[in-house]
Amino acid sequence: MTRKQRRGVLIGTCLAVLGVAVGLVLYAMRDSIVFFYTPSEVTSMQIAPGQRFRLGGLVETGSVVRGEGTTIRFAVTDKSKTLPVTYTGVLPDLFREGQGVVAEGTLSADGVFHADNVLAKHDENYMPPEVAKKLKEQGVWRGDAKASAAEPQAKVN
Amino acid sequence: MARRCQGERRGAASQGELEEHESREMIAETGHYALILALGVAIVQMVLPLVGARIRDQQLMAVAGPAAQLQFLLIAIAFIALMTAHITSDFSVENVWRNSAVAKPLLYKISGVWGNHEGSMVLWVLILALFGAAVAIFGTNLPYQLKANVLAVQASIAAAFLLFIVTTSNPFVRLDPAPFDGQGLNPVLQDPALAFHPPFLYTGYVGFSMAFSFAIAALIDGRIDAAWARWVRPWTLAAWMCLTLGIAMGSWWAYYELGWGGFWFWDPVENASFMPWLAGTALLHSAVVMEKRDALKVWTILLAIITFSLSLMGTFLVRSGVLTSVHAFAIDPARGIFILAIMGVFIGGALALFAWRAPLLAQGGLFAPISREGTLVLNNLLLTTACAAVFVGTLYPLALEALTGDKISVGAPFFNLTFAPLIVPLIVAVPFGPLLAWKRGDLLAAAQRLMAAACLALAAIVLVLAFRQRGPWLAPLGIGLGIWLIAGAVTELVYRVKLFDTSWSEAWRRLRSLPRSAYGTALAHAGLGIVVIGIVATTAWRSEAILAMKPGQTASIAGYTLTFKGVAPRQGPNYRERVALLEVTRNGEEVTELTPSKREFTLEKSGTTEAGIHPNWRGDLYAVLGDQLKDGGAYSIRLYFNPLVRLIWLGALVMFIGGAVSLSDRRLRVGAPRRAQTKATPVPAAE
Numbered sequence: 001m002t003r004k005q006r007r008g009v010l011i012g013t014c015l016a017v018l019g020v021a022v023g024l025v026l027y028a029m030r031d032s033i034v035f036f037y038t039p040s041e042v043t044s045m046q047i048a049p050g051q052r053f054r055l056g057g058l059v060e061t062g063s064v065v066r067g068e069g070t071t072i073r074f075a076v077t078d079k080s081k082t083l084p085v086t087y088t089g090v091l092p093d094l095f096r097e098g099q100g101v102v103a104e105g106t107l108s109a110d111g112v113f114h115a116d117n118v119l120a121k122h123d124e125n126y127m128p129p130e131v132a133k134k135l136k137e138q139g140v141w142r143g144d145a146k147a148s149a150a151e152p153q154a155k156v157n
Numbered sequence: 158m159a160r161r162c163q164g165e166r167r168g169a170a171s172q173g174e175l176e177e178h179e180s181r182e183m184i185a186e187t188g189h190y191a192l193i194l195a196l197g198v199a200i201v202q203m204v205l206p207l208v209g210a211r212i213r214d215q216q217l218m219a220v221a222g223p224a225a226q227l228q229f230l231l232i233a234i235a236f237i238a239l240m241t242a243h244i245t246s247d248f249s250v251e252n253v254w255r256n257s258a259v260a261k262p263l264l265y266k267i268s269g270v271w272g273n274h275e276g277s278m279v280l281w282v283l284i285l286a287l288f289g290a291a292v293a294i295f296g297t298n299l300p301y302q303l304k305a306n307v308l309a310v311q312a313s314i315a316a317a318f319l320l321f322i323v324t325t326s327n328p329f330v331r332l333d334p335a336p337f338d339g340q341g342l343n344p345v346l347q348d349p350a351l352a353f354h355p356p357f358l359y360t361g362y363v364g365f366s367m368a369f370s371f372a373i374a375a376l377i378d379g380r381i382d383a384a385w386a387r388w389v390r391p392w393t394l395a396a397w398m399c400l401t402l403g404i405a406m407g408s409w410w411a412y413y414e415l416g417w418g419g420f421w422f423w424d425p426v427e428n429a430s431f432m433p434w435l436a437g438t439a440l441l442h443s444a445v446v447m448e449k450r451d452a453l454k455v456w457t458i459l460l461a462i463i464t465f466s467l468s469l470m471g472t473f474l475v476r477s478g479v480l481t482s483v484h485a486f487a488i489d490p491a492r493g494i495f496i497l498a499i500m501g502v503f504i505g506g507a508l509a510l511f512a513w514r515a516p517l518l519a520q521g522g523l524f525a526p527i528s529r530e531g532t533l534v535l536n537n538l539l540l541t542t543a544c545a546a547v548f549v550g551t552l553y554p555l556a557l558e559a560l561t562g563d564k565i566s567v568g569a570p571f572f573n574l575t576f577a578p579l580i581v582p583l584i585v586a587v588p589f590g591p592l593l594a595w596k597r598g599d600l601l602a603a604a605q606r607l608m609a610a611a612c613l614a615l616a617a618i619v620l621v622l623a624f625r626q627r628g629p630w631l632a633p634l635g636i637g638l639g640i641w642l643i644a645g646a647v648t649e650l651v652y653r654v655k656l657f658d659t660s661w662s663e664a665w666r667r668l669r670s671l672p673r674s675a676y677g678t679a680l681a682h683a684g685l686g687i688v689v690i691g692i693v694a695t696t697a698w699r700s701e702a703i704l705a706m707k708p709g710q711t712a713s714i715a716g717y718t719l720t721f722k723g724v725a726p727r728q729g730p731n732y733r734e735r736v737a738l739l740e741v742t743r744n745g746e747e748v749t750e751l752t753p754s755k756r757e758f759t760l761e762k763s764g765t766t767e768a769g770i771h772p773n774w775r776g777d778l779y780a781v782l783g784d785q786l787k788d789g790g791a792y793s794i795r796l797y798f799n800p801l802v803r804l805i806w807l808g809a810l811v812m813f814i815g816g817a818v819s820l821s822d823r824r825l826r827v828g829a830p831r832r833a834q835t836k837a838t839p840v841p842a843a844e
Binding site: 006009010013014017018020021024025027028029031032033034035036054066070088089090091 | 525538566568571703705
């Protein structure tokens, strides 16, 4: 094989692999990306039943109802709109009323969000960043005051 | 700048308490002072040797070695001071107050040092300085100029991060008055596996800085040869080993601590550590080509730069707060911007230097597509492409949000769909690599030698197909791939010792005289096979059940029968927990008792879920206790059976051991190699 041919094989293989990779990425992007919405956005836009998305907001106080078996009903609110959610399974440790939550699942035709995954992460002060930002935009964010109020004054040497 | 503030002592503190307080204060202040001194030393170590190498001044270049050792010593003093403050619960140090508490067990007081942003950055530079000092001490036969340049580049990274620590993330900030008790450490971090996960991960990340520094030094020198690869390889291998183990530990921790029964979530933070691993694995293999065949030089340099850049990006992603997760300690945007700036300078600078100087480097030898080099190029191609796919999936949401404001999440389906198809061809090709000759290989001969391995893999596929009741049809093929890797690794050893061609004693003699690196390769490849089998089996055949159970009720999963006996409270050292008791039987015989629990950490006002796990050669029986339900004393309980899941971490351990065996090879010993066309006899300058 000549030098030229060898180089050709190398470049050809590289291009082929890259082409396949780009194709895979584009294909996967179409199907496996999940958008994040707040209850207000969900009510204002038409979301096809069965389309997966993430719903973020606060668990409405007093809305958690443990029903038959392990199915749980609660409502997610962004303080302007509220969406009912059902979930079957074990809720994460830090799932609390009034705390931030992100649920992933689909909307059914009757307007109930069926979550198959609920995230409420590792810290009682944790607010999913998406939720915090949306709440800030809507002017109902109170989280920052809490963080700085309770601490003794730090002193730099 | 370092204004010393004496805290006001008040109340009727006895003389002894006062003295104790003074000595503690000394410790924290000494640490702070040492850290600032280390920054000064790093700047000296960065500037003088670089200038010395330029003007060929031996004395200036000679500064590098002692400076590197001094810098390590100073950072070690700072680190020990911080650790002392944590162990003695000196709450006058803000970092201790925020992340520790009197009641916290000792192990977590120690691991709490790096369980927070500031402390973990000190650990980062400590490891960086350790590598620099190691080059200074062991690199005695490195060419003078190369050594000076390497240590200067290493020092520039250290200087940037020390400046970052001192200005934005100072762990020695003091509080006055000192609080009586701290705020405690995030409960999910109070775990033995996680105590050691960051040091290993950082050793991996930071270890790649050696390859980076050598690459930059080579670019500055404008000279690179096979000996360069021999110097770089041990460092890269050591970093790769630690990163492998660090990632495995993180995955193991997530498996039993987060209570989801999964081992990998394609979380951005996980990806941040996985990308350097992929690039580092590629670097390891391309360095072999460079060392043995003097080819792929420019590519290897670029790969070294990319690998460390990905490590820096991992640090940025995790430390900047761009990603909110358990790892994101930082909330201060100044920190994120600072790390972003460091990243920009080093990555941008390195790539610019590469673009400028790389064309000067001599091109290496040629080889046929079907050859050992050819397979290693294929390895590099597929690994870097897979790495790029992970990169796109990890950063696309960030980029999209920055550009359009749309918030999306890219989850496991994306990565499974893009990563797996790129990695499977690589796995198929792995056993061929070591069986092909350098320069020009015989694919047919290699295929014949691999016949036994292929038959074994095929038999495994048929066997699994016959016995499986459910699960995707691809799963048996996955198991076959794992067997193929393991059998391929064995095949290579068999042919190298000529097991069936010579007498047993001759084969035994050959087996003993085989270089350790051959064993290392075989072990690492077999380890990968074990990981593949574990991943495929767990993903395809895991059983899951979510149940509402009342005391006395039973449930069955994967042949086990579990009887729920009830829930009892228990007091731990710094938490309260509710422990469920589940009796497990199998075919009427008692197997074990599972005690999943929910812990409530009073001080931290936060809880953790402790899974009850029964490990077994068939797989893990895994139980998680949920909330109490409204209807009469029932609890929600989640049960999993994860077949062969332990193989994932066992395989990673085998890969680590493979790396260690290879590292112990004489020829790879740090500092052993000498430059090929050495200028051993310094000819007087007669040009």
